[in-house]
Amino acid sequence: MSVISNHMPTAELQALDAAHHMHPFSENHALAERGARVITRAEGVYLTDSDGNQILDGMAGLWCVNIGYGRHEMAEVAARQMKELPYYNTFFMTTHVPAIALAQEVAKLAPEGMNQIFFAGSGSEANDTNIRLVRTYWAVKGKPEKSHIISRKNAYHGSSVGSGSLGGMAYMHAQGGMPIPGIHHINQPDWWTEGGDMTREEFGLSRAKELEEKILELGEENVAAFIAEPVQGAGGVIVPPETYWPEIQRICDKYEILLIADEVICGFGRTGNWFGSETMGIRPHIMTIAKGLSSGYQPIGGSIVCDEVAEVIGSTEFNHGYTYSGHPVAAAVALENLRILQEENIVEHVRDVAAPALKAKLETLADHPLVGEVSIKGMMASLPLTPHKESRAKFAVDSGTIGLICRDRCFANNLVMRHVGERMIVSPPLIITEDDISTLVARARKALDETYVEVKQQGLLKAAS
Ligand code: PXG
Numbered sequence: 001m002s003v004i005s006n007h008m009p010t011a012e013l014q015a016l017d018a019a020h021h022m023h024p025f026s027e028n029h030a031l032a033e034r035g036a037r038v039i040t041r042a043e044g045v046y047l048t049d050s051d052g053n054q055i056l057d058g059m060a061g062l063w064c065v066n067i068g069y070g071r072h073e074m075a076e077v078a079a080r081q082m083k084e085l086p087y088y089n090t091f092f093m094t095t096h097v098p099a100i101a102l103a104q105e106v107a108k109l110a111p112e113g114m115n116q117i118f119f120a121g122s123g124s125e126a127n128d129t130n131i132r133l134v135r136t137y138w139a140v141k142g143k144p145e146k147s148h149i150i151s152r153k154n155a156y157h158g159s160s161v162g163s164g165s166l167g168g169m170a171y172m173h174a175q176g177g178m179p180i181p182g183i184h185h186i187n188q189p190d191w192w193t194e195g196g197d198m199t200r201e202e203f204g205l206s207r208a209k210e211l212e213e214k215i216l217e218l219g220e221e222n223v224a225a226f227i228a229e230p231v232q233g234a235g236g237v238i239v240p241p242e243t244y245w246p247e248i249q250r251i252c253d254k255y256e257i258l259l260i261a262d263e264v265i266c267g268f269g270r271t272g273n274w275f276g277s278e279t280m281g282i283r284p285h286i287m288t289i290a291k292g293l294s295s296g297y298q299p300i301g302g303s304i305v306c307d308e309v310a311e312v313i314g315s316t317e318f319n320h321g322y323t324y325s326g327h328p329v330a331a332a333v334a335l336e337n338l339r340i341l342q343e344e345n346i347v348e349h350v351r352d353v354a355a356p357a358l359k360a361k362l363e364t365l366a367d368h369p370l371v372g373e374v375s376i377k378g379m380m381a382s383l384p385l386t387p388h389k390e391s392r393a394k395f396a397v398d399s400g401t402i403g404l405i406c407r408d409r410c411f412a413n414n415l416v417m418r419h420v421g422e423r424m425i426v427s428p429p430l431i432i433t434e435d436d437i438s439t440l441v442a443r444a445r446k447a448l449d450e451t452y453v454e455v456k457q458q459g460l461l462k463a464a465s
Pocket of ligand 1: 124288
């Protein structure tokens with residue numbers, strides 16, 4: 001067997017990668033041409049690539065490495081668990097200590113009245129579980145027709161057929177026969193892009209009222225649930241106006257619609273509380289979790305289920321589960337992650353130190369000619385780029401053109417900052433220090449300056465008419 005070493009020349013690794021590895025969400029031929037960036041090590045908030053560059057990871061991997069890289073305790077727990085019990089399932093009347101301990105710990109951290117956890121291997125799997133949970137809940141209660149689920153355009157809930165259908169990404173629906181029947185999408189509360197002449201508050205209310213309109217159109221007797229991220233992540237860090245969530249909560253209560261909060265990004269400290277639902281003041285029946293549950297050190301996800309739903313589901317045989325539901329190594333590592341988050345007061349660090357510092361420092365970029373505004377909740381932020389801030393104008397070129405230039409300038413300045421369309425996104429590890437936040441913002445400004453020069457040179461600074 002050949003050994004893939006970190007010390008091979010980058011070009012050789014890239015050629016091998018291109019020969020055999022199909023990348024997610026990529027145009028693989030174009031990627032092969034360009035060569036994938038090879039990451040070899042990571043420590044704290046810094047990645048090292050195969051050329052030895054030290055790159056500040058402003059995205060915490062894929063919004064998940066909440067405790068930062070290089071925590072050896074996590075590796076030790078994994079090794080210990082692998083020696084003791086590397087695998088056993090949780091089907092057929094069996095269980096094991098890591099799954100028991102993790103479920104207990106998650107229930108302790110979850111909002112009151114949410115005490116049962118169904119484990120999955122990822123956020124996508126957990127949202128597939130949620131489709132079956134909410135439909136089974138109403139069926140057991142004698143209302144099998146109460147099965148439609150309402151979600152939002154530009155939501156991200158995963159990439160399997162079920163979770164991808166819940167999501168509202170048109171470019172995903174265009175491939176592979178999605179969405180599945182019974183899923184409906186209302187508009188998102190993105191004031192910057194879609195708010196027109198309304199104030200933020202008016203717009204938030206009007207977008208929330210679309211939920212009521214959709215329920216009335218479908219008939220409340222046919223609607224099982226509404227699913228949403230407390231703050232949209234992959235859609236571009238869309239922080240909803242303050243009026244949005246209270247109205248959504250009122251509507252879900254009024255029509256007896258189960259509320260699923262997808263906490264895959266917001267959960268485990270990212271918004272300054274354990275869950276985004278607390279930050280946004282909502283009372284979900286089910287919360288989807290993954291990512292920060294293990295800080296990405298092991299693949300694990302799940303659904304935190306409220307007592308009422310768990311009571312009803314528990315009265316029937318729920319014919320659903322995954323080989324790796326509650327995987328012992330993943331569960332043990334997630335438990336260690338929760339210990340670190342708690343003992344090192346990382347959620348408090350976010351609330352009291354890191355999030356206020358990130359906000360203050362990012363806001364210094366608001367004067368940049370390309371930056372429309374700085375939108376931030378806890379440790380997730382977005383800078384929409386615009387040729388004209390006062391009118392919130394879009395660029396004349398295709399959406400994403402300027403964002404991609406800026407993303408490349410960030411990489412060239414050793415900063416990972418994503419773009420979603422023309423929004424630049426930041427979501428660093430929660431343990432980031434004030435000094436590293438300063439470095440992040442300094443590199444972002446340099447990347448923005450270089451983008452501005454390039455955009456001007458190419459004559460792309462024009463607004464769409
Ligand atoms: N829900 C939310 C809110 C997510 O952000 C998932 C579910 C699915 O989780 P899994 O573990 O199945 O990937 C996610 C994942 C991006 C990006 O480009 C975001 C995610 C995944 C991949 C890319 O921002 N979020």
